[in-house]
Amino acid sequence: MSMNSENDERMMLNNDPDSPSVDDANSRGNVGGNGSLKKGPWTSAEDAILVEYVTKHGEGNWNAVQKHSGLARCGKSCRLRWANHLRPDLRKGAFTQEEERRIIELHAKMGNKWARMAAELPGRTDNEIKNYWNTRIKRRQRAGLPIYPPDICLQASNENQESDDMNAYSSGHDVHHPDFMPMNNFEIPEFKAFQINPQLYPQELLDFSSNSLLNIPASSLLAQGPHSPYPNKRIRGSESLFPGLSTDIGNVIPDGSQYHNDDSVQIAQPFMLSSAYDHNSTSNHGSSSSVLPGSHAVLNGNTSSSEPTWAMKPELPSLQTQTGCWGPPSSPLPSLESVDTLIQTPPIENTQSCNLSPRNSGLLDAVLYESQTIKNSNNSSRQHDLFDTSSEDLHETEWGAYSEPISPLGPSSSSVFSEGTSLDEPKITRGYRVEESTGLFPVQYDNRVETQNEMIYSRPDFLLASNYFVTNDQTRFSGKVDTSATSSTQGYGHDSCSSNAMSSV
DNA sequence: AATTATTTCAACCGCGCAGCG
DNA sequence: CCGCTGCGCGGTTGAAATAAT
Known part of the structure; x- marks a missing residue:
């Protein structure tokens, strides 16, 4: 940033609270509570002082900086500045793919352990990673995409399992710690209850749902909704949200359907999964009310009767903790008036915490009811539209293309509200993304447009989860995260600071 | 080109934890 | 055990940068 240069000639060593270099430089530039410590952006002169100090005395003992160098910064600020900007081994610039x-891998494994993640990424700082992650999460959340790609989910899960077997992870971390729970892969967007608008769904889809396979990832429905905390916003650039992901998986997991969640169309979608997925089914309905292990749980009053076994509250990125829905079963459920809160389903089957089997929240009933009521009203033209060949919004290189591998619906629900994986403002329409008036976007995966039957019944995600994961496993990158010490920067500015070579003041 | 909207990022704060004396 | 210190992290802020209108 250019903030420093802006203040270069002004200066620090600012023991003068009245100095314009403090307050004038920026709104946050002010003097600390003690009246002598500067806040706000650092100037190059301050940087020089800090660098000099660290060169002489080494890192650590940051509170001594002010005393010894006269730098009008608190130790904490010095540490932050050094760690995030002045370290000689910092790697500047945008993250590479x-x-x-x-x-992504590390977060899937560690959760919000920024410092540890930074230790795995030479030259990168925890703050940098955190910022990246948070912005990324925002983007993906807006786009209605899952946070992690399936392969990484699986990888993390497998590795966690391995760690579990060894009864240890890294520094003795409890593998069941939320940080390591693959469940934290998923967004927990807030949203109002939805009601499927029958006119927006193909009959097959609704029939399908009647067959207990309507399965729509929650986040997909949430991110773009009018109630979303993230209203549709422009997305800067077109960077992939999932860099480096092989498209193989993306092809496996289709994309395409779209629900509408305008005020008049509220989808009460429990995202039930096929019982084929359910290893712990508590199906209580003609329709499967089971939920994929580790899947989004329906968390309204109706579902609380069958609490998932997720006793652990995953440590989530900040933006993943908005609803408080990750609370342990014992915790009170969010009081969302007549609102079904969903938790996005991770495409992970072998998740340790996947024993989720919340009951049908009643949303399925709503869906079924809707289905019944509209069966007679649906016309075939919509079905025709379903096979439209356009597929412009398929972004195979992004997660969205395979964001909901478990969805039995032809189109992944990831596009339900997000228009595929496009990060631009989604064209939200009823039921499916509609081009112009009624044209429904096609569903494509595996590089082809399928017929609806294919779409529904031949989709990998319609198959048993194991099938999906076999496929997924075959395609996912095999590289195991190297958890070994990575570089000279490991712990640098973080843990290493505690290796207090510094003499106490 | 100007304005507005949005994103990015540096930096801060508060809290909690761990190590140490 | 207690207080101090250092550190890590979640959450937040706001200026700057950038994109859209």
Whole structure:
């Protein structure tokens, strides 16, 4: 940033609270509570002082910086500045795809352990990673996409399992710690209850749902909704949200359907999964009310009767903790008036915490009811539209293309509200994304447009989860995250600071 | 080109934890 | 055990940058 240069000639060593260099430089530039410590952006002169100090005395003992150098900064600020900007081994610039990929992997494994993640990424800082992650999460959340790609989910899950077997992870971390729970792969967007608008769904889809396979990932429905905390916003650039991901998986997981969640169309979608997925089914309905292990749980009053076994609250990225829905079963459910809160389903089957089997929240009933009521009203033209050949919004290189591998619906629900994986403002329409008036976007995966039957019944995600994961496993990158010490930067500015070579003041 | 909307990122704060004396 | 210190992290802020209108 250019903030420093802006203040270069002004200066620090600012023991003068009245100095314009403090307050004038920026709104946050002010003097600390003690009246002598500067806040706000650092100037190059301050940087120089800090660098000099660290060169002489080494890292650590940050509170001594002010005393010894006269730098009008608190120790905490010094540490942050050094760690995030002044360290000689910092790697500036945008994250490479590999780094981004690595961050995703690491986050899938560690959760919000930014410092540890930074230790795995030479030259990168925890703050940088955190910022990247949070912005990324925002983007994906807006786009209605899952946070992690399936392969990484699986990888993390497998590795966690391995760690579990060894009864240890890294520094003795409890593998069941939320940080390591693959469940934290998923967004928990807030949203109002939805009601499927029958006119927006193909009859097959609704029939399908009647057959207990209507399965729509929650996040997909949420991110773009009018109630979404993230209203449709422009997305800068077109960077892949999932750098480095092979498209193989993307092809496996189709994309395409779209629900509408305008005020008049509220979808009460429990995202039930096929019982084929359910290893712990508590089906209580003609329709499967089971939920994929580790899947989004329906968390309204109706569903609380069958609490998932997720006793652990995953440590989530900040934006994943909005609803508080990750609370342990014992925790009170969110009081969302007549609102079904969903938790996006991770495409992971072998998840340790996947024993989720919340009951049908009643949303399925709503769906079924809707289905029944509209069967007679649906016309075939919509079905025709379903096979439209356009597929412009398929972004195979992004997660969205395979964001909901478990969806039995032809089109992944990831596009339900997000228009595929497009990060631009989604064209939200009723039921399916509609081009112009009624044209429904096609569903494509595996590089082809399928017929609806194919779409529904031949989709990998319609198959047993194991099938999906076999496929997924075959395609996912095999590289195991190297958890070994990575570089000279490991712990640098973080853990290493505690290796207090510094003499106490 | 100007304005507005949105995103990015540096930096801060508060809290909690761990190590140490 | 207690207080101090350092550190990590979640959450947040706001200026700057950038994109859209």
